[in-house]
Amino acid sequence: MRDATKIIRSTLTRSAPGEPLHSGPVFAAPYHTPGDPTGTPYTYARSHNPTWTSLEKAIGQMESGEGYRASALVFASGMAACSAVFGAVLRPGDVVVLPSNAYYTARVLMQEYFTKMGVVLRMAPTAGNAQVELLEGARLLWLESPSNPGMEICDIAMLSEAAHRAGALVAVDNTTPTPLGQLPLALGADFSVASDTKAMTGHSDLLLGHVAVRDLELRAQIDQWRTLTGAALGPMEAWLALRSIATLPLRLERSCENAQRIAEFLTTRNEIVSVLYPGLPNHPGHDIAKKQMRYFGPVLSFILRDKSAAETFLANSKLLTDATSFGGVTTTAERRARWGGDVIAEGFIRMSAGCEAVEDLIEDIAQALDAVR
Ligand SMILES: Cc1ncc(COP(=O)(O)O)c(C=O)c1O
Structure with missing residues (x-):
C-alpha cells in the first residue's frame, strides 16, 4: 500500500x-x-x-x-x-x-x-x-x-x-x-x-x-x-x-508545496538577504536533502535586513499569523530572535507554510515586503 x-x-x-x-x-x-x-x-x-x-x-x-x-x-x-x-x-x-x-x-x-x-x-x-x-x-x-x-x-x-x-x-x-x-x-x-x-x-x-x-x-x-x-x-x-x-498525507503534501513556492518567490525579492529552504537547489544541503527526504518540510526561514524590517514585514502581513511553533494548517511566521538563545540575525524570520491557497499567501507576502522597502 x-x-x-x-x-x-x-x-x-x-x-x-x-x-x-x-x-x-x-x-x-x-x-x-x-x-x-x-x-x-x-x-x-x-x-x-x-x-x-x-x-x-x-x-x-x-x-x-x-x-x-x-x-x-x-x-x-x-x-x-x-x-x-x-x-x-x-x-x-x-x-x-x-x-x-x-x-x-x-x-x-x-x-x-x-x-x-x-x-x-x-x-x-x-x-x-x-x-x-x-x-x-x-x-x-x-x-x-x-x-x-x-x-x-x-x-x-x-x-x-x-x-x-x-x-x-x-x-x-x-x-x-x-x-x-x-x-x-x-x-x-x-x-x-x-x-x-x-x-x-x-x-x-x-x-x-x-x-x-x-x-x-x-x-x-x-x-x-x-x-x-x-x-x-x-x-x-x-x-x-x-x-x-489521518490527514497528514494531504496536509504535508500541500504545506510542503506551499513552502517550496513561497521560498522560490522570496528569492526573487530584493528585500530578502537570504532564503533558507532545503528544497531550493542552491541550499548547501539540497543534494543530501533530496537523497534522504521525501518532502522538504513545511518550515522555511529567511532573513530581512534588520529587526525593524522583520517587524514591519510581520505587522503588514494579513495572512501570516505571528506565532511560534510550526507545522499547522495555518501559515505562521515569527521573528525568531525575539526569544534569544539561537545564534541568528535580528531580521531572521521562521515561517511555517500552511494549507491555504498559495496564491493568497504570496500576494500577502509581496505586499508586506513592499512595506519593508
Ligand atoms: C525540533 C523540535 N524538537 C522538539 C521540540 C519540543 O517539542 P514540544 O514543544 O512538543 O515539547 C520542538 C518544539 O518546538 C522542536 O521544534
Missing part, C-alpha cells in the same frame, strides 16, 4: 459489525485487575492506555520501512520524548554529541541538567556533517535535520554509519519533516524522535511527542523511562492525534 492508504487505514478501529469506525478515547486511571496482574493488558494509566496503543500502532507503521518494523511510544510532549532518549541511554561519564544548533530546549536540557550529572557534551554545527569528527568514545549521537530554525542539513545515513562504527547509538529529532517526509530508522538511526505537536498533528491544538525504534530492548528502556517519570499522554490528546494523523 502507498503511504496515504496505509496511514488512513492504520487509524481505523478493528472492523466488526455495529462497531464505530473510530472508537473513542478510553478514560481510565486503574483498570480491573483481579489477582496476579501478569497478563492483564492494562493495569494503571501511567504505564499504558488503549488509545495510546491505537496511536502507537499507527505511528509505528508510519515509521516502518523496507525490511524492518518500527515500534513507537507516545509521550506528553516532544520534550518528554527527547528526555526519554537522553535519560534512558546516558549515564555519568558517557559522551553525547549534539548539534550546536539543535532545538534550543533540547540543548538547554543537556547543558543545564545532564552535563551537571556527569554526561560529557561535545557540540558541532549540523551543516557539513561536523559531528563525524567528535564520535570517538561517544555513547549517543543526536541529530536534527533539517535543524530548527536554521534549516541546516546533515547526512543521516553517513553519520549513523560512522556513529555505529564508533560504538554510539543514533537519535534523530525528526520533528520538521515527520516520518512521512523522512524516515530516520530507514537511514540507520536507532531512535526517531519527534514533537508531534507540529506537522504530525497539524492543528495547533495539541502537545505530544513520540520515540520510534526497531530494537525491542531499546523500546523496553524507553518504556520504563516513561513509566518511571510519568511522562504520560492524556487519552483525549491521544485520540485527537489519531484523528489528526
